Amino acid sequence: MSCSVLRPGLLTTIQDGGRRGYRQAGVIVSGPMDALALRVANLLVGNSPEVAGLEITLLGPTLRFEADHLLALTGADLSATLDGESLPLNRPVAVRRGSELAFGPARTGCRAYLAFSGGLAVPAVLGSQSTYLRAGIGGLEGRALRAGDVLPAPGPTPAGQRLHQLLLRPQSGPRWVATSWFPEPALTPLPTAEPVIRVLRGPEYDLFTVVSQRAFWEEEFTVTPQSDRMGYRLAEPELQRRAEQEILSSAVTFGTVQVPASGAPIVLLADHQTTGGYPRIGQVITADFSRLAQVPPGGRLRFQEVSLAEAHYWYLHQEKTLQQLQRGLALFHYR
Amino acid sequence: MDQLLPSPFGPTPVQLYPLGDAAVVLQFGEGISEATHRTIQAVAACLDAHPFPGFLEYVPAFTTLTVYYNPWVASQAGQQDPYHCVSESLRQLLQQVPELPAPDAVPVVEIPVCYGGAFGPDLDLLSRYTGLAAEEVIRLHTEPEYLVYMIGFAPGFPYLGGMNERLTAPRKTQPRPLVPAGSVGIAGRQTGIYSLPTPGGWQLIGRTPRRLFTPEAASPSLLRAGQRLRFVPISEAEYQHLQEHEL
Numbered sequence: 001m002s003c004s005v006l007r008p009g010l011l012t013t014i015q016d017g018g019r020r021g022y023r024q025a026g027v028i029v030s031g032p033m034d035a036l037a038l039r040v041a042n043l044l045v046g047n048s049p050e051v052a053g054l055e056i057t058l059l060g061p062t063l064r065f066e067a068d069h070l071l072a073l074t075g076a077d078l079s080a081t082l083d084g085e086s087l088p089l090n091r092p093v094a095v096r097r098g099s100e101l102a103f104g105p106a107r108t109g110c111r112a113y114l115a116f117s118g119g120l121a122v123p124a125v126l127g128s129q130s131t132y133l134r135a136g137i138g139g140l141e142g143r144a145l146r147a148g149d150v151l152p153a154p155g156p157t158p159a160g161q162r163l164h165q166l167l168l169r170p171q172s173g174p175r176w177v178a179t180s181w182f183p184e185p186a187l188t189p190l191p192t193a194e195p196v197i198r199v200l201r202g203p204e205y206d207l208f209t210v211v212s213q214r215a216f217w218e219e220e221f222t223v224t225p226q227s228d229r230m231g232y233r234l235a236e237p238e239l240q241r242r243a244e245q246e247i248l249s250s251a252v253t254f255g256t257v258q259v260p261a262s263g264a265p266i267v268l269l270a271d272h273q274t275t276g277g278y279p280r281i282g283q284v285i286t287a288d289f290s291r292l293a294q295v296p297p298g299g300r301l302r303f304q305e306v307s308l309a310e311a312h313y314w315y316l317h318q319e320k321t322l323q324q325l326q327r328g329l330a331l332f333h334y335r
Numbered sequence: 336m337d338q339l340l341p342s343p344f345g346p347t348p349v350q351l352y353p354l355g356d357a358a359v360v361l362q363f364g365e366g367i368s369e370a371t372h373r374t375i376q377a378v379a380a381c382l383d384a385h386p387f388p389g390f391l392e393y394v395p396a397f398t399t400l401t402v403y404y405n406p407w408v409a410s411q412a413g414q415q416d417p418y419h420c421v422s423e424s425l426r427q428l429l430q431q432v433p434e435l436p437a438p439d440a441v442p443v444v445e446i447p448v449c450y451g452g453a454f455g456p457d458l459d460l461l462s463r464y465t466g467l468a469a470e471e472v473i474r475l476h477t478e479p480e481y482l483v484y485m486i487g488f489a490p491g492f493p494y495l496g497g498m499n500e501r502l503t504a505p506r507k508t509q510p511r512p513l514v515p516a517g518s519v520g521i522a523g524r525q526t527g528i529y530s531l532p533t534p535g536g537w538q539l540i541g542r543t544p545r546r547l548f549t550p551e552a553a554s555p556s557l558l559r560a561g562q563r564l565r566f567v568p569i570s571e572a573e574y575q576h577l578q579e580h581e582l
Contacts, residue, residue: 023394023403024379025556026486026530026548125550135490135531137550200355248367249487249494251394251401253358274394275487283355286406308418311356315406316413 002066003116005149009061009103014120014139014151015270017050019128023274029254030130030138033229033270033293034111036318037075040187041115043326044072044092046160046334052122052129053115054145058296060103060112061145067097068168069153070117070160076109076191076294083175090188092117092333094167095176109191109294117160121152133229133271159334183325187318191294194220198288198306198314202257202280204247212239216281217305221265225297229271232295238263239281249277255284255292257303269293287314338422343432344374351422354401359421361400361429367496372484373435375400376561381432387424389417395560396485397494443480444557444564446528446543448519449574450476454542457507461521461538464504472540473568475499476526483562491530491548491556495564498526510536517543519566530556541566544578 005012015038018031032038032055039049054061060078071093073080080087081102082095089112095101101114122129122140131139140149156164167177182188205213221234239259252258256268258278267284268276269292284292285306295301339348342363350362361378363371375395382393382402389409394401402425406417450473451458462469481495488494498521506522511534514520518529520537529535530547547557558564569577 021392022490022555023392024486024560025554026488026490026492027550027555028490126555134533135548135550200353203352203354203360248397249485250360250396250399251354251358251487253355253401253403255355273488275396275485280354283353286356308353308356309416312406312410312417315356316410316417319407320413 003069003151003153004064004066005061005145005147005151006064006100007062008145008147008149009056010059011057012061012145013055013131013133014052014122014129015055015131016052016129018270019126019130019132019138022126023251026274027126027135028132028271028274030128030132031270032113034075034113034290036187036290036322037111038113038115039322040090040183040325041072041074041113043322043329044074044090044183045070045115045117046157046163046329047115047117047119049322049326051115051119053113053120056103056112056114058106058110062103063101063151065095065097065099065101066150067153067155068164069095070156070164071095072115073112074115074188075112077107078112079104079107080112088178091179091182092163092167093176093178094164096168099175106296108193110296111293116153117156117164118154121154163333184321187321187325189290192291194300194302195288195291195295196302196304197292198285198311199257199282199303200285200306200308200311202282204279205281207241207243207245207279208259208281209240209242212237212241213281215239216265217303220300220302223295223297223299223301227297229269231269231272232267234265234267239265241279247277247279249275252276252280253283255286255289256280257282257284267292285311285314287311287318340426340429342374343377343429344434345370349429351425353418356417357406358401358403359418359425361402361425363398363400365398367397367484369482369496371398372482372561377432377435378429380435381428385428385431387421387428389421394485394487396487441561441563444562445567446519446545446564447569447573447577448477448541448543448566449569449571450541452571454571454574455519455540457520457538458540461502461504461540465501467501472502475502476540477566477568480563480565481526483558483560483564485560486556486558489529489531489533489548490550491558493527493547493558493564495526498524500524502526504538506536507538510534514539515542517545517547519543542574544574
């Protein structure tokens with residue numbers, strides 16, 4: 001019951017909901033860049049939302065399934081094919097033993113998520129299976145996938161098994177079948193090329209010049225190639241403070257927009273450090289993390305100011321929609 | 336969104352403001368002080384004892400306690416305003432914070448350090464910069480009892496207070512691409528211990544065989560905010576011996 005890695009792809013890592021409760025020990029959260037996509041992928045295969053799956057970056061891996069599996073692929077459109085045929089996103093797919101999943105060029109977005117019904121059986125470190133590359137912990141030996149790896153995938157849950165049998169007859173028929181149904185499209189937004197990211201003012205917003213504050217909301221920023229799971233380094237325009245003032249280190253979080261002395265903003269992402277000492281001009285709202293995580297290097301984005309009440313409205317809205325999906329799936333497909 | 340709440344101790348009110356839609360910051364004054372640190376420790380301990388609905392975790396820093404929460408749970412599944420619920424819970428919490436035990440009740444953690452040589456390649460440089468003999472640098476560095484103000488930057492990395500100001504030295508102009516874990520360094524008026532092998536620009540004066548970050552352990556960080564520590568000089572032979580025992 002496993003899955004062989006024939007080619008690893010650019011950066012394919014195991015991520016679950018993240019490593020919680022250890023930030024005060026300086027241990028980063030890790031977890032998916034696009035948590036919404038991983039949660040939807042998990043729900044589609046009958047898992048709880050934060051079970052470990054694969055985060056696939058830009059150039060996807062080639063995987064061979066060594067047993068029957070129930071899968072779902074969400075997030076970016078990276079031209080996925082299963083046994084040479086185009087694989088639809090955002091729906092459960094029953095595959096037979098021996099099938100091969102491959103990827104082509106990135107069409108929209110840059111991070112796809114592959115969930116296996118029954119999850120991945122790698123050891124949890126500090127309560128999480130998420131890969132933390134710099135510390136070399138979690139996931140598969142604390143690192144990205146390599147050719148020749150064998151992913152321990154225990155195979156579908158009992159409910160997943162039942163859906164698998166409904167979709168694929170045991171002996172004959174096609175190599176794989178996807179469901180005809182798919183979730184509420186609001187939960188699987190197609191990544192947009194130049195998204196508008198909604199942001200709250202950060203604690204040090206007032207330290208910036210009026211010109212820089214205006215530029216932050218009005219100008220377009222480019223995600224530079226020096227961006228990774230820790231954060232996006234943005235280029236142009238540079239943001240200036242009214243006066244140099246030492247800032248004491250304090251906690252930061254996913255989506256914090258901080259500005260080092262160079263003036264080029266950094267948006268902190270899944271592998272961000274727990275604390276930082278740069279002024280925080282803004283904070284991306286949770287409901288837009290998914291959109292943010294799908295901007296590829298070289299991509300552009302804009303920031304739009306919203307209020308905390310709006311941020312919470314969209315947070316709760318997304319949460320409700322996810323829970324409706326989970327209830328619907330439990331009612332009709334994963335009894 | 337900023338609010339002022341009555342402080343559990345002393346007259347200065349506590350500032351409360353959001354860090355995005357899933358965290359709030361309690362800010363206790365503007366400067367680094369042991370009194371502020373102790374207040375933060377007391378509030379954190381009280382939060383451990385009385386977590387509010389939706390509370391996830393907190394990160395203490397020099398003047399702030401950042402509290403992470405789940406807005407869905409905090410709002411009772413979208414029934415109420417999450418920020419209002421969280422700020423109200425914290426306001427009530429601040430009114431019931433008990434005093435912490437006196438600081439001398441906290442045991443001192445000893446960090447053995449082999450100074451100079453291959454383990455402390457910048458000791459001579461620091462000695463020249465400060466005009467102190469290498470032995471004097473070591474003596475001044477091992478003299479005080481340091482306070483762990485916060486853990487951050489990397490897993491288990493302590494921000495320490497209490498270094499003798501005569502040891503102040505600038506960062507390296509060119510950071511090293513890889514600093515070994517356990518390296519003890521000085522940057523500006525701060526001293527610290529690298530907990531993971533990372534790139535770094537601190538002046539390295541020694542190295543400890545103790546592991547500051549042990550991911551296999553239930554408590555992965557050797558140090559915690561609020562602890563006190565002392566550096567103890569050891570020889571290279573002792574370093575090797577301790578390192579074997581540590582593993």
